[in-house]
Amino acid sequence: MNFNNIEFDTYFKNYPDADGFFGKYGGSYVSPELKKAMEEITEAYFTICKSRRFINELRRIRKEFQGRPTPISYLERLSGSIGNVQLYVKREDLNHTGAHKLNHCMGEALLAKYMGKKKVIAETGAGQHGVALATAAAYFGLECDIYMGSVDIKKQAPNVARMKILGANVVEVTEGLATLKEAVDAAFAAYCKEYKDAIYCIGSVLGPHPFPMMVRDFQSVVGIEAREQFIEMTGELPDALVACVGGGSNAMGIFSGFLNDPVDIYGVEPLGRGPKLGDHAASLKYGTEGIMHGFNSIMLKDENGEPAPVYSVASGLDYPSSGPEHAFLHDLGRVKYDVVDDEETIDAFFKLSRMEGIIPAIESSHAVAYAMKLAKEMGKGSILINLSGRGDKDMDYIIERYGIR
Ligand SMILES: *Cc1c(COP(=O)(O)O)cnc(C)c1O
Numbered sequence: 001m002n003f004n005n006i007e008f009d010t011y012f013k014n015y016p017d018a019d020g021f022f023g024k025y026g027g028s029y030v031s032p033e034l035k036k037a038m039e040e041i042t043e044a045y046f047t048i049c050k051s052r053r054f055i056n057e058l059r060r061i062r063k064e065f066q067g068r069p070t071p072i073s074y075l076e077r078l079s080g081s082i083g084n085v086q087l088y089v090k091r092e093d094l095n096h097t098g099a100h101k102l103n104h105c106m107g108e109a110l111l112a113k114y115m116g117k118k119k120v121i122a123e124t125g126a127g128q129h130g131v132a133l134a135t136a137a138a139y140f141g142l143e144c145d146i147y148m149g150s151v152d153i154k155k156q157a158p159n160v161a162r163m164k165i166l167g168a169n170v171v172e173v174t175e176g177l178a179t180l181k182e183a184v185d186a187a188f189a190a191y192c193k194e195y196k197d198a199i200y201c202i203g204s205v206l207g208p209h210p211f212p213m214m215v216r217d218f219q220s221v222v223g224i225e226a227r228e229q230f231i232e233m234t235g236e237l238p239d240a241l242v243a244c245v246g247g248g249s250n251a252m253g254i255f256s257g258f259l260n261d262p263v264d265i266y267g268v269e270p271l272g273r274g275p276k277l278g279d280h281a282a283s284l285k286y287g288t289e290g291i292m293h294g295f296n297s298i299m300l301k302d303e304n305g306e307p308a309p310v311y312s313v314a315s316g317l318d319y320p321s322s323g324p325e326h327a328f329l330h331d332l333g334r335v336k337y338d339v340v341d342d343e344e345t346i347d348a349f350f351k352l353s354r355m356e357g358i359i360p361a362i363e364s365s366h367a368v369a370y371a372m373k374l375a376k377e378m379g380k381g382s383i384l385i386n387l388s389g390r391g392d393k394d395m396d397y398i399i400e401r402y403g404i405r
Helices: 008-014 032-048 052-064 076-082 101-114 128-140 150-155 157-165 180-194 211-234 249-255 324-332 342-356 362-378 392-402
Strands: 072-074 084-091 119-123 143-149 169-173 198-200 240-244 264-272 288-292 295-299 335-341 380-387
Touching: 032 101, 032 180, 052 101, 072 211, 076 084, 076 342, 076 362, 084 211, 084 362, 101 119, 101 128, 101 198, 101 211, 101 249, 119 128, 119 180, 128 143, 128 157, 143 150, 143 157, 143 180, 150 157, 150 169, 157 169, 169 180, 180 198, 211 249, 211 324, 211 380, 240 249, 240 362, 249 264, 249 324, 249 380, 264 324, 264 342, 264 362, 295 324, 324 335, 335 342, 335 362, 342 362, 342 392, 362 380
Parallel strands: 084 380, 119 143, 119 198, 143 169, 240 264, 240 380, 264 335
Antiparallel strands: 072 084, 288 295
């Protein structure tokens, strides 16, 4: 398929280019020392990850450990309550650990093992990435250092407990506001010292090359499975595809399976409390081009051009930028990026729980909320939603803040 002069038949061969660019977005804007480490990972990725041995091992792990393929479920009652559009969900909530993040963490940790590294390093905010990586490290017998701000450590006690039970070392970061940004800085600094024995594992399609490409490729299993399953279930492709976008890994995973198909694709960002800067995290909708955390993308900036403070009811979506490939697909118009606010999200959270018996993560509820609106507009056809994770982690918070609806 040709779209805006981009040939999607050969898209994955051409994007990113050899320097990690998706058009003008992406790249690797890091210190010379880190650049060397990134080049080592890139080279290993292209030799090891394309080898038959690596691919077979990853396939076995996905089946025997993660429980893949995850199914697609038809949402009969929710669809019926809206009209004639058929809604379906790809069940990443049923992936081991309850979300899609393990798909790329198992790939990154397997790469670490093949490269002869002894340790994996990462930062975490809400703790979801930390738990997924700690799980992968336990599976492969790797050491695992997770950097986390002291404020987040207090807020996310259950995930801190999970990481510790899995054998990870949770490193408390007390600098500055002691949240995600400081944790990223501390983890990068540690990695600069330890890169001979360790590998940094980024939690989404973010950061310097090769991470946006590598994480996308590891997540593409979601799109490959979903396309095959959907055609088997219905005999055709969905008319529309919807996923929530924080950094953008679950979205790139499912989108990658359908970019070359006549399917309308929607990425959903959190509008939070509203469109005022600081009240949302809708970087692609309201942001401008800029460089942060080692890559060029579209980001939300404060008056000094620094990453702006962001807010979302979903802690997995409150990042002031998105992966460079999303910025590229946004400018091309191949994917439409739109928003839903906190209220619409909470409404969708309860509707999916009550009508289908699936309690979604608040992040994933953004995609469900958008699909419900889109279904009303479309009037007929089918929508496939990526249900990126389960909502067990969010239940206490939702009951405390919103009560039972
Ligand atoms: C972390 C997380 C997200 C957001 O990350 P992406 O990289 O944008 O996919 C979405 N859903 C769930 C369940 C998460 O844990």
